[in-house]
Amino acid sequence: MNLFEQYEVWFVTGAQLLYGGDAVKTVDEHSTRMVEGLNASGRLPVKVAYKGTANSSKEVEAVFKAANNDERCIGVITWMHTFSPAKMWIHGLQQLRKPLLHLHTQFNREIPWETMDMDFMNLNQSAHGDREFGHICSRMRIRRKVVVGYWQDESTQRHIAVWMRVCAAWADAQQMLILRFGDQMNNVAVTDGDKVEAEQRMGYHVDYCPVSELMEYHARVTDADTEALVQTYFREYDHDPSLEDRSTEAFRKVWNSARAELALRAILQAKGAKGFTTNFDDLGQTDGSHFDQIPGLASQRLMAEGYGFGAEGDWKSAALFRTVWVMSQGLPSGCSFLEDYTLHFNGRESAILQAHMLEVCPLIAARKPRLEVHFLGIGIRKSLTARLVFTSKTGPGCTATVVDLGNRFRLIVNDVECIEPKPLPKLPVASALWKPMPDFEVGAGAWILAGGTHHSCFSYDLTAEYWEDYAEIAGIEMLHIHRGTTLEAFRKELRMNEVYYLLNKALC
Numbered sequence: 001m002n003l004f005e006q007y008e009v010w011f012v013t014g015a016q017l018l019y020g021g022d023a024v025k026t027v028d029e030h031s032t033r034m035v036e037g038l039n040a041s042g043r044l045p046v047k048v049a050y051k052g053t054a055n056s057s058k059e060v061e062a063v064f065k066a067a068n069n070d071e072r073c074i075g076v077i078t079w080m081h082t083f084s085p086a087k088m089w090i091h092g093l094q095q096l097r098k099p100l101l102h103l104h105t106q107f108n109r110e111i112p113w114e115t116m117d118m119d120f121m122n123l124n125q126s127a128h129g130d131r132e133f134g135h136i137c138s139r140m141r142i143r144r145k146v147v148v149g150y151w152q153d154e155s156t157q158r159h160i161a162v163w164m165r166v167c168a169a170w171a172d173a174q175q176m177l178i179l180r181f182g183d184q185m186n187n188v189a190v191t192d193g194d195k196v197e198a199e200q201r202m203g204y205h206v207d208y209c210p211v212s213e214l215m216e217y218h219a220r221v222t223d224a225d226t227e228a229l230v231q232t233y234f235r236e237y238d239h240d241p242s243l244e245d246r247s248t249e250a251f252r253k254v255w256n257s258a259r260a261e262l263a264l265r266a267i268l269q270a271k272g273a274k275g276f277t278t279n280f281d282d283l284g285q286t287d288g289s290h291f292d293q294i295p296g297l298a299s300q301r302l303m304a305e306g307y308g309f310g311a312e313g314d315w316k317s318a319a320l321f322r323t324v325w326v327m328s329q330g331l332p333s334g335c336s337f338l339e340d341y342t343l344h345f346n347g348r349e350s351a352i353l354q355a356h357m358l359e360v361c362p363l364i365a366a367r368k369p370r371l372e373v374h375f376l377g378i379g380i381r382k383s384l385t386a387r388l389v390f391t392s393k394t395g396p397g398c399t400a401t402v403v404d405l406g407n408r409f410r411l412i413v414n415d416v417e418c419i420e421p422k423p424l425p426k427l428p429v430a431s432a433l434w435k436p437m438p439d440f441e442v443g444a445g446a447w448i449l450a451g452g453t454h455h456s457c458f459s460y461d462l463t464a465e466y467w468e469d470y471a472e473i474a475g476i477e478m479l480h481i482h483r484g485t486t487l488e489a490f491r492k493e494l495r496m497n498e499v500y501y502l503l504n505k506a507l508c
């Protein structure tokens with residue numbers, strides 16, 4: 001099922017009764033045609049539902065309250081066809097709890113030079129009606145996206161589509177449970193944070209789940225299900241034919257990986273969780289049901305299915321990956337949880353190898369992943385370990401992380417360019433190699449000054465615009481490191497933001 005089909009975005013047209021009932025009827029007809037046109041464009045991932053004209057304070061309040069209470073509604077688009085005195089929006093805007101997009105457009109594309117008269121002027125007043133509406137939003141400090149452009153134009157529709165994807169991910173996050181199997185990796189600061197504040201600010205809920213409970217699910221996995229999943233692995237992934245030899249230790253590791261995947265999926269489904277974290281020092285008791293290796297292959301495959309994942313207890317990355325995955329639905333190039341692994345200094349081509357011990361999502365693979373089993377000497381159970389090995393596609397992308405600064409969350413976004421790596425015959429893991437924008441020195445420098453993690457959530461298809469919309473909806477700080485970034489300006493932004501968030505307590 002297309003995840004977006006469960007949602008809709010409401011379209012509310014501002015007008016007033018000053019010009020008489022006939023004018024409002026025409027406004028209504030125009031709005032209906034515009035919404036039909038938007039839906040027929042094929043460029044919007046979420047259906048637009050036209051909710052009529054709002055001509056008074058009471059009508060605005062009624063439609064916004066209805067939007068708040070409708071589970072399908074993930075955001076509201078407003079547009080002022082005529083002048084719509086903005087005091088009538090105050091009470092409604094005070095109550096609106098759904099993301100807001102203000103569309104500054106006009107029903108007609110061009111001025112009808114030959115025929116335009118005063119009646120036409122009175123009816124088509126977006127030019128000043130939208131400014132009046134914008135004023136009240138700014139005066140009330142209403143967070144919103146403003147999209148400016150003709151409603152039939154591709155660029156206008158693309159901006160709306162981005163916002164819709166973010167709204168869908170936002171709605172998804174308001175009903176998101178992340179399960180932590182084991183705690184944070186001891187002593188690690190950057191992946192920790194305030195889970196209470198995270199739920200207030202970003203919506204998702206984080207629970208601890210004892211590994212012993214996961215092991216109850218593990219103990220119930222059947223051989224028939226395991227056999228079927230192992231056959232799926234052999235069908236879906238390149239592998240050495242010897243891996244199918246049932247007498248080998250390597251086959252047993254593949255088999256046990258399938259059991260781990262089935263156990264994890266079963267408990268996530270049973271608890272309605274959309275993401276999880278693991279800790280490589282907590283894999284169950286050796287004398288009971290337990291994982292005999294880090295469940296890396298399971299994490300890789302569950303990520304591709306849309307489960308958020310964060311390694312070493314990193315619940316913020318688990319939630320953010322799920323959000324990235326939802327935003328990216330139907331887009332072609334894929335997304336993954338990644339970790340800054342090793343640096344490659346090479347002048348202007350300096351780059352960072354992105355990998356993890358094992359847990360990289362196969363959605364970013366350039367070619368069919370290869371199923372391999374190798375020794376892994378990290379964690380409580382050093383063992384031969386199954387994993388998918390691949391390198392990522394090349395090309396531009398965008399990576400993001402959220403850190404807790406003590407008084408607020410900060411979203412850090414970096415545009416990156418994935419480049420072709422050299423073969424890594426002695427490091428059989430999935431990986432990507434990227435140059436951070438604008439270059440390694442400034443990109444990595446800015447990321448470190450901002451306090452960014454070594455973990456991040458990467459996508460080829462998302463751009464900073466998605467993250468701007470996300471940060472605006474959540475009301476969190478966002479820093480974007482891009483082609484035009486200089487360290488001098490970035491340091492100033494960091495210092496200015498400290499003051500802004502100190503003064504603006506509502507956002508902290």
Ligand code: MN
Pocket residue numbers: 311312339356455
């Ligand atoms: Mn890690």
